[in-house]
Amino acid sequence: MEKKIKIIIKNLFFFLVLIFTTCTSKTYDLIITDGFIADGTGSRLFKSNIYIRNGKIVEIGIKDNAVGTKVINAKGLVVAPGFIDMHTHSERKSLDHPAVENYLQQGVTTMLGGNCGSSPYPISDFISKTESKGIGPNLALLIGHNTIRQQVMGTENRIASNQELKEMQKLVQFSMDDGAFGMSTGLKYIPGAYSNTEEVVKLASIVAKNGGFYATHMREEGIGLIKATEEAINIGREAKLPVQISHHKAVGKS
Structure with missing residues (x-):
C-alpha cells in the first residue's frame, strides 16, 4: 500500500x-x-x-x-532584415517567373520596379495580374515618365505643349492613385530624351503632392555628368520631393 x-x-x-x-x-x-x-x-x-x-x-x-x-x-x-533593391526591372519577367528566386536567394525581399522611365501601364492591371499569379518578394512600382509621354505624344522629338503637359499630369495622378510609389525617368532614352527639365518638374510636382519620390536614370553619365546631376537635384528642389539617382556612376577616362 x-x-x-x-x-x-x-x-x-x-x-x-x-x-x-x-x-x-x-x-x-x-x-x-x-x-x-x-x-x-x-x-x-x-x-x-x-x-x-x-x-x-x-x-x-x-x-x-x-x-x-x-x-x-x-x-x-x-x-538580417530582408534587403530592399531600389533599382530593378523585375516586373518585366515576374509574371512569367513569379517566385523571382534570383532575388530571394540574394536576401532581397522587396523590389522596386518601373525604373529608367519605363513601367507597366495601367499599374492597377499589372498589380491585379501579380496578385492573381502570386509573387515571391514584395514588389513596389514607379510610374515611368517615358511610358506616360508615349501615352500622350508617342515618340515625337519635340517639347510638350501646355495641353500635353496637362494630359501627362493627369496620367501621373491616375498612376499615383493606382498604386505607384513615385515616378522614374530615363532621360537618356527615347522619348524621355526629348523632354526638357520643366516638363519633368511639372510631372514630379504631382508625385510630390502624393507623397512619392523621384528616381532618375540621368541624361548623361559621361562628359555631361555634372550637368545631369545638377538637373536631377534641381528637379527635386523645384518639385519638392526626394531624389534617387539610379546606378550613379561616371563613364569614361578620368
Missing part, C-alpha cells in the same frame, strides 16, 4: 511539473537560434535568438522554456 502511494505521489509530481512547464513556456511558430543578428540600425552584430509568431518577429533574446513549431539553427550565420 505504501509503495502504491509513493508511485502515485511520484506520478502526480511529474504531472504537475509537466503542467507547470506547459503553462509557463511560450509557443512560437518559428525560432531562429544562435545567429549573429544585424538589426538594421547600424549597431554591431549580436548573438541571440529570434522568435516569430503569425509571420512577425515578436521577441529577440534568450527565452527559457520557449517552444517553436519550427526551429532553425543559425549558428555561425548572420540573420
